[in-house]
Amino acid sequence: MNAKLRVATLGCKVNQYETELVRQGLQRVGYTDCESSEKADVCIVNTCTVTSEGDSKSRQVVRRLNRQNPDAKIVVMGCYATRAPQEVAELPGVAEVVTDKRELPDLMSRFGVIDVPTGLDGFSGRHRAYVKVQDGCLLRCSYCIIPHVRPKLTSRPHQHIVDEVSRLTEAGHREVVLTGIHLGHYGVDWNRNKPKEEWIRLAHLLRDLCELPGDFRIRLSSIEATEVTRELISVMRDHTKRIVPHLHLCLQSGSDSVLRRMRRRWGTRMFLDRCQMLKESLDKPAITTDVIAGFPGETEEEFEQTLVTCQQAGFSKIHAFPFSPRRGTPAAEMPDQIAKQLRSERVKRLTELEKELRSEYYQQLVGSELELLVESSRDLVGMNRGAMLVGDPTKNMAGAPTDRLLRGTTCRYAPGELMVPTSVEAGPNSLNVGDLLRVQITDSSNEKLIVSLPH
Numbered sequence: 001m002n003a004k005l006r007v008a009t010l011g012c013k014v015n016q017y018e019t020e021l022v023r024q025g026l027q028r029v030g031y032t033d034c035e036s037s038e039k040a041d042v043c044i045v046n047t048c049t050v051t052s053e054g055d056s057k058s059r060q061v062v063r064r065l066n067r068q069n070p071d072a073k074i075v076v077m078g079c080y081a082t083r084a085p086q087e088v089a090e091l092p093g094v095a096e097v098v099t100d101k102r103e104l105p106d107l108m109s110r111f112g113v114i115d116v117p118t119g120l121d122g123f124s125g126r127h128r129a130y131v132k133v134q135d136g137c138l139l140r141c142s143y144c145i146i147p148h149v150r151p152k153l154t155s156r157p158h159q160h161i162v163d164e165v166s167r168l169t170e171a172g173h174r175e176v177v178l179t180g181i182h183l184g185h186y187g188v189d190w191n192r193n194k195p196k197e198e199w200i201r202l203a204h205l206l207r208d209l210c211e212l213p214g215d216f217r218i219r220l221s222s223i224e225a226t227e228v229t230r231e232l233i234s235v236m237r238d239h240t241k242r243i244v245p246h247l248h249l250c251l252q253s254g255s256d257s258v259l260r261r262m263r264r265r266w267g268t269r270m271f272l273d274r275c276q277m278l279k280e281s282l283d284k285p286a287i288t289t290d291v292i293a294g295f296p297g298e299t300e301e302e303f304e305q306t307l308v309t310c311q312q313a314g315f316s317k318i319h320a321f322p323f324s325p326r327r328g329t330p331a332a333e334m335p336d337q338i339a340k341q342l343r344s345e346r347v348k349r350l351t352e353l354e355k356e357l358r359s360e361y362y363q364q365l366v367g368s369e370l371e372l373l374v375e376s377s378r379d380l381v382g383m384n385r386g387a388m389l390v391g392d393p394t395k396n397m398a399g400a401p402t403d404r405l406l407r408g409t410t411c412r413y414a415p416g417e418l419m420v421p422t423s424v425e426a427g428p429n430s431l432n433v434g435d436l437l438r439v440q441i442t443d444s445s446n447e448k449l450i451v452s453l454p455h
Contacts, residue, residue: 131165
């Protein structure tokens, strides 16, 4: 078979993983990726429904693929397909709608895949590999549609994950990101009716992954503050060379009254206590978060409380979003909806605060040695940072490149920039995209860290 495949993914890291799993399954029976100018025989679209904009973008992608590949069979999966299967089925070119991600092995079997993969062998086009460890969410936050489309908690078999991470690192991936719909609930579905001493949780999985050989690091995706347990922090502290000191803790609001309307499970005091535990146990950990601005009924005083909580937490990055009413959620029907302009203004104020906090955090890192995952490399002509970027130095009248600019992400989730002379790039010690480097932080700006190779 020489059938051509094109995939498109919207949304979260879990979606990215699931698309790659289907892609690799179809490659086992002869499907190959389309070049940009080729027409596809099959298109796989993995959709998102976390906001109405996600629905809209998903429809746009399906329509565009149908125009560009008029004879292709389009298969649509993902959360939008689960929430509105009939709506998706009526889009042009759609031949199949997968309403449950647990049906993915059956989907691949219908395409002739006999040996259905239980995990990935690599992650196409990415230097960091995502590894899905669980699915499903039992919570009922008043603004979120996801528990309605992924309601069943399912943890992947422990050994499948260990074997997959081993294959990914052997394939050259130097960072593995553990992800899930509710990452901190890994193992919960196995622990029911068992004594606590027999429970398996995320910390147990992490500890086993840290024992794998190879030069790689592990990062956790988004996690709830309530699941940052002493046991989890202990594993992170015991394996600082393997687990990055960065956690993304979902705040959503820094006002206790807003958190109650959101149906969150904790208040700001508990959240700040967990942040403090991290700072006392780890060396300058990066703590990032999500905040929704303009939740229904949010007063100026409540928003001010959110700003104060963010300052107290000392976040290094804040993903600030205006509240987006999601049809089918209680929050969409709440009274006192906030005007769009005011929501945008509050996002702007959060963004301004984030810049201040990020700059303060980056400045704390100056003088430290960190790890940098190199994600891009560009040649420069000239002797300073204002040098001209070149694509092909042999055709550039400015001359041969004298420096190379390497960019990447540090273990503390801060972008880093490294300038090295091309002389360093020659020989067996050349630096390549995908390398994991030990670097010294020499300076910082609001946007990035300036790094150098240790002497």
